[in-house]
Amino acid sequence: MAKRVAIVGTGQTFHKSHRPDVNGQELINEAVQRALRDAGLTIGDIDAIVIGNMDHFEGINYVDCWSVDGAGGFMKPVLKITTGGTTGCTIAIGGYHLVASGMYDKVLVIGWEKNSESDTSGAITTAFDPIWDRLVFAGAISGLAAEAQAYMARYGATDRDAARVSVRDRKHALNNPHAQLRKEVSIEEVLASPMLADPIHLLDICPRTDGACAVVMANEDSAEKLCENPDWIWGTGNRHSYAYIGDADMGRLTSMERTAREIFKKAGIREPRKEINVIELYQPYSFAGIIWIEDMGIVPPGKGAEYIWSGATDMGGELPVNPSGGVISCNPIGATGLVRCAEAAMQVMGNAEGRQVPNVNFAVSTGFGGCWWTDMILHGKKKPNY
Amino acid sequence: MDNAAIIGIGMTKIEARKVDMTFADMAFEATRKALDDAGMTIDDIDNVITTSNDFWDGRTISCMAVGDASGANDKNVSCVEGDGAFGAFYGLARSLSGSYGTTLVTGHSKGSQSVSSLITNAAFDPIYNRALGLDMIGACAMQASAYMHRTGTTARQLAAVSVKNHGNALKNPNAQLGMKLSVEDVLKSEMIADPLHKLDCSPVSDGCCAIIIANEDRAKKYKGKPVWIKGVAMCADAYFFGDRDLSRADSLVKAAKQACAMAGVSDPAKQIDFAEVYDAFSYQELMWLEGLGLCADGAAGKLIEDGAFGIEGRLPVNASGGLLGGHAVIAAGLYRIAEVVKQIRGEAGAYQVKKAHVGLAHGVNGLAGQSHCVWILGKDR
């Protein structure tokens, strides 16, 4: 019988551009120790481990095997799941299925990255098809710029609208001690920051970060014993269609639309804008904050900017987005999606401290990466009725 | 664990160089074959797991290359990095989680497109070990020396594994390297890393394998003969070689015990009819058989000489030719699972073993057998 699954503990390292004081295994260990402490468990209680990162950011092959000392995987099942930028969310979905299958009671999920150890753009460039795309396309930012341009051409949004998203997330980051960048900016400052790839300014985009995140998931029996307010996982889903850049419908995140529709249908959510209380969006650059909430079904196509300007997605608004400060404040890539998941879980569990949104019934966390791919998790305060 | 079955398999032929095929071409062929085998269309597949490795494929996010070709367009999909047996493990979990009834799992590799020495050297810790210049062959050779020293297993016994598996591969149309060899041929072949001769080492290969896993409800709906998953487990040992007793496979022992317990197998040597194990090097077949509990510790060398592991033997091992007969790295464990399914269905043709009620398949991840995944499959639920 399929089991209900809940998150019962989370742990994050302090995230910085460089963590020269620890190697990768030691960084992982910090997050793991914190997650175990948060769940009130020791490593002996953990039945299996799921770990993920992106190989070419650290240049270490078979990371699941290499990381065993830091992860606590000695003489345990260890599985590596990796799907590029979506990795952090993908591994959380992996942990969910391992527990839901009934094979394990408690699973530790670990995402990590030491982006300071390599050339991030150089490594990302190798994600593209070696025969068709790689030689004519570089890094992550050019693709995002193409998406933003396509959206602006279609709906008439401007880089000022995007700057409003950046202002929001960077302000929210002030409330999160784990965020790497914690400095308030103004719209004018965003627009005046260097243009990296038209229309994306420096302050529109995410930094490179060293960091790790760990999450403990448990089945229903264990979760209710371990935790007063576990974060119940209501649904997981993703779409990783497309392997070539030209396949994507630029300016629309089709993968988000389809994933959200599937998950919300399963959970019986008809009006996401009203029923969801907080979103931790894997939003690597500000324009996505406008575009992707439309694809998620929060507001209709072309209405994202207006909704952002209304303040609805700010703390205290109708539907706060990224209380953590989001990806543009902190981006340890293999961990980033799991940080979203952990932050959403903390919101549901009511232990998000200075960044807590009141009365969270449903939260959404997402991952983005690959070729305009989306992974998504729906978190809930009540136990799912299926 | 609830009941689940493997209801479709598809294998490309394993070849030294598939010059005419990209990763996607191979994945499509294997997927197509698995669907036909199960009597399904891609619409019957609820979700997909691909298995790939960014280093071997020379591509960050290597799963991008095979997702659509594995039928994952507009479906839920994920990617395990590691041996295909581990990918299948996750596929099984998803089939049992209540989210999906059927899972298609693919695993692919093209060793011909890269330099395995550099790729496996990158598995060594960059701060303490990597600069020494060891790779998978050197690492496993060191393990072979420790294993032979402890158990008294001889070079001739290792060679007997190579003779058997290359001979079996002659009977398997999907195998790459069928050869009629003598023990002397193996011992005369180039010494690459003591005690491993060239013919003790598996070849560089290209290939892709696909399997379809279904939960009990769905397994009954299709034409294929379901092969039931009775027990499955995985386990990782310590990372640094110095933390392990290299001559023993402790993590395999643990995984095997768990898989057997789940399958209700109390005496694997008696209750398991045949096995497909991860013989990347000849010594591994012997060492893993002992770790799996399929023979006594230190006894495998003598048994191989007595013919116990031949197709006609007491416990046929790698009747397909194993990895020595063709080693598509990341797909290898998945090929083992597919070969066990083939035997249990009685469809292995010239290399069909006589008794194939319960079979064991095995995959390995990491250097010198650090992490193992064990599958016990059976004809009956």
Place this chain on the structure above:
Amino acid sequence: MADIFKGVEPLVVKSKISVPYHWWAGETASTFYVTLRDKQAIMGTRCAKCAKLFLPPRKTCPLCFGTEMEWKAVKTAGVVQAFTVVRRQLAAMSKKAPVIYALIKLEGADSGFLHVLDQVRPEDVKIGMRVEAKFAGNRTATIFDIEYFKPASQEK
């Protein structure tokens, strides 16, 4: 081949992933390498709970996950636990073949240490033989500050 491609010329796209890496050694490995360079000493860390001395040193115990680790020097001589002589020049090798790789249990350590052997004929290497470290003259805080291990000069 002409068959497979039905007359199309088969092309190969050549490439190489060359991404520069610099791995932060961290506090623990830095301590190990600086001590090796400056004092020609090999230091491991010992878990207070498991009473096991690990080499390479660990910041936390991989067995019990404890964080109480203390630094301890081990002897620079020990016993070969496993070895191989790599005779083919494989791409990853930084030295000219044949190279003897060995796992060495240094006296005082509870785990083996991976390195190379020299000053010995391949056919004379045996599991169980005693070897000792030969330190490099010019040390730069890398694993090759131990130039190699060689047969121990005499039983101590």
